[in-house]
Amino acid sequence: MASESNAPPLEKTADLLDEDRYWSIIHRAQEATEDLEEMEEHLIGEVEKLTPKEMVGFYLRTSDLEQKAYTSELWCAAYIINGGASDDGFEYFRCWLISAGKDVYYKAIEHPDSLADLVEEGNDYEFESLTYVPITSFENKTGQDLYDYVETISYTVKEMEFTWEEENLESQKKICPKLYAKFRGE
Incomplete structure (x- = not known):
C-alpha cells in the first residue's frame, strides 16, 4: 500500500516513540495473541496505524530498549535459559524480553534471575522478528x-565487562541462582 498523495512528505527523524505509547502497543499485542508468530503479525498491523514518523520512532524505541538491556548479567540469564547465547542470540533474547512487557523487562534488567518465575525449559526465548516489525509496517504503509x-x-555500544564465563558454571550460578537451578538442575 503506497502513501496517499495528499500526505505530507516524509522526513528523516531521530525521535523515539513515546515510551508509554510503545509499551501500550506491546501490551495490546500480548493480550491479543498466544505466541510470538501471532504477536509479530499483530504488531505489524498495530504499527501500520502509526504515522511514518511514529513508525521510525517505534524502531528507534525498540533499539533503545535493546541497548538498555545490554548487560553482562542479562546475557548470563539468556545463556542459561537458551542453552547458549551468541551475539545475535543475545540480541534476539532482548527482543523477546521487550515482547514480555514493561514490567518483566525492567524487573529483569534490575534482577535477571527474576526470569526464573516466567520461563520454562524447552521453549525458545528469542524474538528476532521484533526488529523487523516497524520495517515491514513502514514498507507496507509507504x-x-x-x-x-x-x-x-x-x-554507542556499552563496553561490557563480563561477570561470568561460559566454562565457569559457578560464575553463572552466582549471578542467576534460580535460573541455574531450574535449567541446570543443581
Whole structure:
C-alpha cells in the first residue's frame, strides 16, 4: 500500500516513540495473541496505524530498549535459559524480553534471575522478528525503506565487562541462582 498523495512528505527523524505509547502497543499485542508468530503479525498491523514518523520512532524505541538491556548479567540469564547465547542470540533474547512487557523487562534488567518465575525449559526465548516489525509496517504503509528516514541508527555500544564465563558454571550460578537451578538442575 503506497502513501496517499495528499500526505505530507516524509522526513528523516531521530525521535523515539513515546515510551508509554510503545509499551501500550506491546501490551495490546500480548493480550491479543498466544505466541510470538501471532504477536509479530499483530504488531505489524498495530504499527501500520502509526504515522511514518511514529513508525521510525517505534524502531528507534525498540533499539533503545535493546541497548538498555545490554548487560553482562542479562546475557548470563539468556545463556542459561537458551542453552547458549551468541551475539545475535543475545540480541534476539532482548527482543523477546521487550515482547514480555514493561514490567518483566525492567524487573529483569534490575534482577535477571527474576526470569526464573516466567520461563520454562524447552521453549525458545528469542524474538528476532521484533526488529523487523516497524520495517515491514513502514514498507507496507509507504512503499519505502524505513532506514531512509532514520536520522541516526548508531548507538554507542556499552563496553561490557563480563561477570561470568561460559566454562565457569559457578560464575553463572552466582549471578542467576534460580535460573541455574531450574535449567541446570543443581
